[in-house]
Amino acid sequence: MPGKASKPSIKNEFAAFKTNRIVEVASHLFYERGYSSCTLDHVAERLGVTKPFLYSYFKNKEAILAAICEVGISESLSVLERTLAGEHADHRALLAEVVRQVGRIVIDRQEYVVVYQREMKHLSAKDHERILRLRHSFDHQIAELIREGVEAGEFREDTDSFVAVWIGGLISWIPTWYSPQGQKSAADVIDQLVDAAMRLAGAE
Amino acid sequence: MPGKASKPSIKNEFAAFKTNRIVEVASHLFYERGYSSCTLDHVAERLGVTKPFLYSYFKNKEAILAAICEVGISESLSVLERTLAGEHADHRALLAEVVRQVGRIVIDRQEYVVVYQREMKHLSAKDHERILRLRHSFDHQIAELIREGVEAGEFREDTDSFVAVWIGGLISWIPTWYSPQGQKSAADVIDQLVDAAMRLAGAE
Numbered sequence: 417m418p419g420k421a422s423k424p425s426i427k428n429e430f431a432a433f434k435t436n437r438i439v440e441v442a443s444h445l446f447y448e449r450g451y452s453s454c455t456l457d458h459v460a461e462r463l464g465v466t467k468p469f470l471y472s473y474f475k476n477k478e479a480i481l482a483a484i485c486e487v488g489i490s491e492s493l494s495v496l497e498r499t500l501a502g503e504h505a506d507h508r509a510l511l512a513e514v515v516r517q518v519g520r521i522v523i524d525r526q527e528y529v530v531v532y533q534r535e536m537k538h539l540s541a542k543d544h545e546r547i548l549r550l551r552h553s554f555d556h557q558i559a560e561l562i563r564e565g566v567e568a569g570e571f572r573e574d575t576d577s578f579v580a581v582w583i584g585g586l587i588s589w590i591p592t593w594y595s596p597q598g599q600k601s602a603a604d605v606i607d608q609l610v611d612a613a614m615r616l617a618g619a620e
Numbered sequence: 621m622p623g624k625a626s627k628p629s630i631k632n633e634f635a636a637f638k639t640n641r642i643v644e645v646a647s648h649l650f651y652e653r654g655y656s657s658c659t660l661d662h663v664a665e666r667l668g669v670t671k672p673f674l675y676s677y678f679k680n681k682e683a684i685l686a687a688i689c690e691v692g693i694s695e696s697l698s699v700l701e702r703t704l705a706g707e708h709a710d711h712r713a714l715l716a717e718v719v720r721q722v723g724r725i726v727i728d729r730q731e732y733v734v735v736y737q738r739e740m741k742h743l744s745a746k747d748h749e750r751i752l753r754l755r756h757s758f759d760h761q762i763a764e765l766i767r768e769g770v771e772a773g774e775f776r777e778d779t780d781s782f783v784a785v786w787i788g789g790l791i792s793w794i795p796t797w798y799s800p801q802g803q804k805s806a807a808d809v810i811d812q813l814v815d816a817a818m819r820l821a822g823a824e
Contacts, residue, residue: 450741452656534738537654582790582816589789612786615819
């Protein structure tokens with residue numbers, strides 16, 4: 417998430433809070449009405465602020481879209497890297513834990529992820545490329561984890577590490593069909609996701 | 621695909637051909653520029669026809685969007701029903717064949733499927749509901765196939781038939797990342813998809 421914060425201070429905390437609020441409100445508006453149909457006036461009105469206030473945090477509407485699109489993958493990468501750095505019994509436990517936590521993120525960040533999927537073509541080439549690099553880094557690290565798990569004999573030996581992309585697909589698909597008002601609870605969906613990812617990886 | 625054709629005749633064939641061309645060209649435009657940014661004037665111009673010509677086939681822009689959104693799921697349902705009606709060695713072979721053919725459809729119809737995923741919120745409630753019913757029918761029939769396969773001892777007994785929705789997710793996700801110019805050929809992607817679906821279903 418872009419922000420002007422560098423070292424912790426009350427002022428920086430306020431700035432980060434305001435940036436987050438702008439992103440949150442804009443994400444909800446873009447989710448409801450579509451990016452093309454929303455103006456910065458709508459965003460300012462919903463926040464009860466002026467347009468110049470928005471411009472002091474984001475240079476234009478596209479910059480807000482980029483911040484929204486980055487939330488899901490940034491948080492997923494943080495969780496992945498934190499989990500990889502921690503202690504785990506084996507690669508199976510590691511994969512299950514990462515998938516569980518990232519599943520939680522895409523459910524919590526459902527609107528952000530859907531806005532990304534629907535509106536990514538409105539990103540500047542630079543932002544699009546940057547977010548794609550984050551996604552590739554995620555896929556690459558999951559592929560590496562699977563490759564190591566296959567070598568360790570924990571995953572079926574005929575498992576292609578490209579299955580990381582299919583696991584990413586399972587996760588990314590959740591926000592398009594999951595509904596908090598639906599029959600399945602978030603916990604059920606996440607349990608099923610973990611089971612599905614383990615099957616794809618060939619964890620016997 | 622909506623059309624005015626009921627019984628085969630040269631006239632009805634022409635009508636179906638024109639309807640298909642409108643849907644094809646509009647799908648490409650919506651894919652490139654986004655539905656909200658496109659007008660019927662753009663569609664007419666790209667086709668080299670007048671706007672009244674479009675109105676003789678579709679009542680408005682939303683009706684064209686509905687036709688685009690219906691292509692992928694309609695063709696998938698046809699293939700599913702035709703495959704289920706045919707001869708197969710067992711449920712495993714049946715599932716593999718359906719997934720293979722539907723994978724081919726979403727790759728061939730990539731732009732239509734992406735337009736559906738991005739723009740579905742612009743569908744009328746009636747069209748949205750109708751397309752959702754088609755999707756549910758697809759998922760339901762795959763779930764039934766898996767349930768029967770579990771009973772027949774072909775799929776792992778701890779396989780929840782809801783896995784049909786996850787398999788649908790794998791398939792639906794392909795158009796967002798597959799590129800005909802990418803490293804993987806369509807045939808490779810489809811082979812991997814079939815392998816992934818068999819793993820999810822617990823086909824040992």
